[in-house]
Amino acid sequence: MLNLALHSLWNRRFVASLTILSIALAVALILGVERLRDSARASFANSASGIDLIVAPRGNDVQILMATVFGVGSTGTGMTWQSFEQVENFPAVDWAVPLMMGDNHRGYPVMGTTGAYFDHFRHSGGKDLDFAQGGGFEAADSAVIGAEVAARFGYNVGTVIVNAHGAGDVSFDVHDDAPFTVTGTLAATGTAVDRMVFVSTEGFDALHAAYDTPAADPLADPMGGDVPASGGENDAENDDHAHNEHNGHDGHNDHEAPEDDHAEDGHDDHDDAHHEDEESHKGHAHEETSHATPLHSEHEDHDDDGHAEEHEAHEADHNDHAQDGHDENEHEAYGHDDHEGHGHEPDQINAIFVGLSDRSAILGIQRALQTNPTEALSAVMPNVALLQLWSITGTAENALRLMSVAVAAASLIGMVVMLSATLDARRREFSILRSVGASPRSIFGLIVTEALVTAGVGILVGVALLAATTALTNPILSADYGFRISHALPNITELTLLLAVFCVAALASLLPAWRVYRITLSDGLAAKL
Amino acid sequence: MTLILRDLRYQWPDAAEPVLNIPEFTLAAGERLLLRGPSGCGKSTLLAALSGVIDVATGAVDVAGTDVGALPPSRRDAFRVDHIGIVFQAFNLIPWLSARDNITLPCTFSARRRGQLVMSPKEDADALLAALNLASLADTVAGALSHGQQQRVAAARALIGGPDLIVADEPTSALDPDAKENFMHLLSGEAARTGAALLVVSHDPGLESHFDRVINMSDINFPKGAPC
Known part of the structure; x- marks a missing residue:
């Protein structure tokens, strides 16, 4: 049956490969969005480790984090050296580095x-x-x-x-x-x-x-x-x-x-x-x-x-x-x-990285800086700022995910179209198969097998496509944004996504398979006998 | 007896008259029979009836000891491929499969045919191709073969796995006279070798020499109560 399905697909290799390509693109997109997100988050979290507090002139936490840890944007104003000395002299401060x-x-x-x-x-x-x-x-x-x-x-x-x-x-x-x-x-x-x-x-x-x-x-x-x-x-x-x-x-x-x-x-x-x-x-x-x-x-x-x-x-x-x-x-x-x-001692600095000997002092320091009479300062906890950042980017991520799911749906619809459009042209093929013993159920299975082969190959090509794209774009990503997409094989989450695509493809193939079941039942061998 | 027909009647759903009315007909195992008759006389309907494609009354058709009319529709496909090899007028090869893969199709769908192979499906197919002088074309897709070659491949497909009955519907209509003679020689020879009963329906003259028995459709079929 698999052999038959492969030969049949090979016979329609042009349309089949277009379908496979569209599934591959959808899969690469779905995985790519996930990996981009995960890699960005991991990279951001890696960059911010070891810093307990970032002290900077009063401002948005995310902006301060981006500017100091990632060198993206600026903190805006400067702060005085006196503030640095003040921060450095807080009791629980282990070290402080001016920026x-x-x-x-x-x-x-x-x-x-x-x-x-x-x-x-x-x-x-x-x-x-x-x-x-x-x-x-x-x-x-x-x-x-x-x-x-x-x-x-x-x-x-x-x-x-x-x-x-x-x-x-x-x-x-x-x-x-x-x-x-x-x-x-x-x-x-x-x-x-x-x-x-x-x-x-x-x-x-x-x-x-x-x-x-x-x-x-x-x-x-x-x-x-x-x-x-x-x-x-x-x-x-x-x-x-x-x-x-x-x-x-x-x-x-x-x-x-x-x-x-x-x-x-x-x-x-x-x-x-x-x-x-x-x-x-x-x-x-x-x-x-x-x-x-x-x-x-x-x-x-x-x-x-x-x-x-x-x-x-x-x-x-x-x-x-x-x-x-x-x-x-x-x-x-x-x-x-x-x-x-x-x-x-510079007169003005932009921010201070602070390490604490006692992390429970964070709230105390934040309060002390907030009430600082001489300068308006913020003490940002990198992890909290990252969470804020993720909540901001979450909407965009969801939009991207939605888009990639939509593309996947479109490509699977394309597959159903490919399988359905050829059914009428293949009636003769089906009646021949029936004449050599294939039951309508076998032909139903043939269509489902073709769909699964198409989706499976599409998924594999998609994973390969993503790997190739990743290898090509990583230099650009790392130059412009300071992170790389991991080359790793799909993890559990990604495998689940791939399995989901595969299962939806299997479900979608039931539609043309059901049609062909009806056709072969009504045609029988009569058309040719 | 490989084939027994008893009071076989059939009328197409939208036809005014019945097309088949066969009081009695039998075909012994290993017997080669040529059934002659003009078009429109129910030959193709007869083949459809005995291969279980159309519904027939219980007890009317018995193939290799099985009452075809009593089989549920879902069993008929399996029954057909298990016991009957069919050679179609239009060859009915799958054009994008190789000659060998076309021949082994019945083995894909029938455990019985597979079980009766001498060796593996591939080797049996190659042996049949060799017997039909097609050994060099085993890997050629069916669509690229000539009519004569396609007909021989179709014959090999009907023969593989030793079915009890080989049915051929106008198998020579697309062949020139030399090829006809050659093909019938091969078909009857292979049927004799595997011990299958051979039922060929044709209105071609000059094929009689390959058969044990020649009868006219009008001898057995009496639609409207009179000979066809």
């Missing part, structure tokens, strides 16, 4: 942080970050790059890289006057860390301090930084970073110089630097506009004139002992008298 964001390197997010990041960050259920090459920061201009960044651009220890302003993939505002030297590349983690570039907080500040060179003519280049981003030019842009960046700097300086003589403006968070001239910086991905006012006033509050010089002194100094400090993970090792033992 500065807002730059990118050829589209990959740049994080300003301390060497402690590499000691405390955990991924994939508690694994340490390992260096594939080199080590942590050695100097202010040190950079540590994720595995993906290293692989994509072929960077090694010693490579000099230049970062660009803004979070987007396309930047005209390249900090080519503040290059960084790669001192370490991280081993692949399969998380967002792979696609990040880490620089020290002092390096991050220095990058922007470099802008504080004497102001150029304010009218020199009214275009500065306002050129709309356009795709495709980016690589060229960043590769030769030869044009336009001066425009950017000039524009930048234009609005700093007249403002006041704060030397620290330049190494503040970008948002600060830009909000002062909203008009000319619309091209940037930041949300300057909404945060302009609070930030601005914050600025004026602390008056660190002369800080820049201190910086320079510190940088020189830092080269000498930075490594020790990082290796031993002791901030104190920096030994800066005037900064309570911290190696470098």
Whole structure:
């Protein structure tokens, strides 16, 4: 019977293979949606492990999580270093790592942080970050790059890289006057860390301090930084970073110089630097506009004139002992008298990763930060934020699932159409089969067998199709979104889905099979005898 | 007796007159019989009756000891393939199956035919193909064969697994005279070899030499109370 069904399908191989293809696509879609969802969730959960709290300026939990852990978007405003020290000194806090964001390197997010990041960050259920090459920061201009960044651009220890302003993939505002030297590349983690570039907080500040060179003519280049981003030019842009960046700097300086003589403006968070001239910086991905006012006033509050010089002194100094400090993970090792033992104290940071020695202190810390009189801060629990994220994406996931189920239904209907449409043309075939002993029931079985073979092959092709697609798209997914779809064989859930498709196909085939049963009963052999 | 007909009457549901009225007819095991007669005389209806395709009265048709009319419809398909090999006027091969696969079809549906094979279905089919000078075409799909070749494949399909009765309906109508002679020679020879009774219905002249007995339809069938 199977042999007959196979031959019969082979005889109609064109239509049959189209049907198989449509079932295969539906199956690949159904499994793909599931795997995309599972892989995204697993990847997100892996990226966020080991961090008990993320402290950032008051904002949406999900946005804070996305910006800090995944380098997607920004936290908006900055927060003061005083808040960092406050958080660090909470009793239950085991460690705290500052984060500065807002730059990118050829589209990959740049994080300003301390060497402690590499000691405390955990991924994939508690694994340490390992260096594939080199080590942590050695100097202010040190950079540590994720595995993906290293692989994509072929960077090694010693490579000099230049970062660009803004979070987007396309930047005209390249900090080519503040290059960084790669001192370490991280081993692949399969998380967002792979696609990040880490620089020290002092390096991050220095990058922007470099802008504080004497102001150029304010009218020199009214275009500065306002050129709309356009795709495709980016690589060229960043590769030769030869044009336009001066425009950017000039524009930048234009609005700093007249403002006041704060030397620290330049190494503040970008948002600060830009909000002062909203008009000319619309091209940037930041949300300057909404945060302009609070930030601005914050600025004026602390008056660190002369800080820049201190910086320079510190940088020189830092080269000498930075490594020790990082290796031993002791901030104190920096030994800066005037900064309570911290190696470098940026004025503004964007977020703090916090590890707790006692996790039951979370609620207390959240309450303390909420009632903080000086700054509006949020303390986000990564897992809670992830749950919020899933509840947001859940609707879209369900819509996708619904779509894939609809496609599966359509493809199975296509199969029923294929089987039904040929029934009349096959009446002669059926009467021949009956004449050699096939009962109507056998022919009923033949149709069902054909349907099951079609669906079964379709499912197998679909699984293979998904595997091929996964292999092809994983580089893109991991480059752009920091996660991969697992290559694994179907798990129990997926097998259940496949079985469901198979069973629905079997049920659907009963329709043409019943029709053919009736036809063969009424035809008998009479047509030909 | 392989085939016994007794008071077989049949009238098609929408016909005014009965087409069959056969008081008595018998065919012995291993006997080769040619049934002659013009078209429209009930030959095909007779074949339908004895192969259980049409409903007949209980006791009217006995094939290899089984009362065909008493069989429930669901048993008739199995009975037919178990005991009767049919060669059709239009060959009735499945065009997209190979010659060999067409021949082994009855073995797919009948355990009895399978049980009476000398070797495996494939080997028996190949042996029949060799006997019919078709050995080289075993793997060719039936649709690609000539009429003469298709007819021989159809004969092999009727012969495989040693059914009690071989029934052929105008088997030579599509063949040229030389091929007719050749085909009838093979068919009667194979029937004799397997010991099957052979009933050939044909109005072709010149086939008589291959048969033990030749009768006219009008000799046995009396619809409307008179010879056909």
